[in-house]
Amino acid sequence: MRTGIRVVVIDDHHLFVRGLELLLPEVSDGRAAVVASTGDAAYAASVARHAVPDLVLVDLHMPAPGGVRAIGAVRRAAPRARVLAMSGDDDPAIAIEALRGGATGFLPKSSDPADLLQPLLAAVDGWAVLPDQLLAVLTEQTRRTAAHPAATLSEPDRELLRLIAGGSSTVEMAATLHVSERTVKRLTAGLLRKLHVASRAEAAAVAGQAGLL
Template sequence: MTPKPGRQPQVVVIIDDHELFAEGLELLLTRDWGEQFVIGGRTTFVEEAAELAISCDADLAIVDLSMPPLGGVAAIRHLKARHPRTRILALSGTGDMELAEDALRAGADGFLSKTVRPEALVGPLTTIAAGLRVVDPVLLDALLSGTRKPPGDVLTSLTPAELKLWSLLSTGMETVDIATRMVVSERTAKRMVASLLNKLGVSNRIAAAALAGRSGILDDLTEG
């Protein structure tokens, strides 16, 4: 992709303790994609990540998650706290999907396995620079399967009335209509909804509806 005339190249910093990989990536971006990216610097130390990004006002950061002793997740968290406009692509050479999820929760804008060819990082970097997110397909599958159902003890703890309420709530029904369907006062319906949200561990009706959809239980619930 050729940048539009007048567009400044994206400033990239590399936080990775694997010198050979970091050098190769810097050479690739500078040699083949110099119109799109310029290297603002690189470091092998987690503690220096935020300062490095600040010093060159980095647009993008490439962070290895397996950096001792603090780890790449700490680097991401510190970097986002001190220079939030820097968008971050996290990389990992391990198959630890929990670590990858932690990186996304810490503020990473994308995650890819380090097994990809260095030249394959250009597309994701451009995507992240445009404000979108990039997630490795393996991680995406793991996240989807991991959040598919709520904990089993939550489902078994719900009474038939609460299951019916959850079903009504998930259709977007207003409190006054829920009260009519549950044959209770509107005030009681509000208390029942608050109690249900607490049991489900969610903060609002939208989250409760999303949880119901992901769990697949709506197929088994009725509004009757």
């Protein structure tokens, strides 16, 4: 088991932070400790850079610039640190946003402090830490994406779809792709058939659903 785990907490709930400061060393037999904290997301990067942490806990529900942006800033300032997002609610949407923003895992703030040690150790060792509910949501999203027609598109088709979704005209797409307008119309017709849609507007909606925008 790892020793001397340095933890930084980015959270504006002072009682929660104080609780971690007191209880984390106790439940870990001194193996983990909070070495720095801030309740201002704007200072997250600076605190992480100077504290040289192994692990950074970031509350997602913070005043602007917010927890998700703080995660990105921390990742740039302390690239070797693992970042775990935390939240007091069970809405998976913001947790997924945090994972896309660079968090390596998520923990509900309702967790008992005594139950935090193993997930924290696992995160530091490189594991993705996710509660069962969030893992189920991610698995379902992956299944739906894999089954989506856009998942099988080639990169040229994806580029064309992005241009369509961006509102480019046939002339603009021809210039961007370095082909004739006739070719653009032919390629567009073929793309609509692949996506099983009848119009560019429907294709744009597909691009949004598939996360291509």
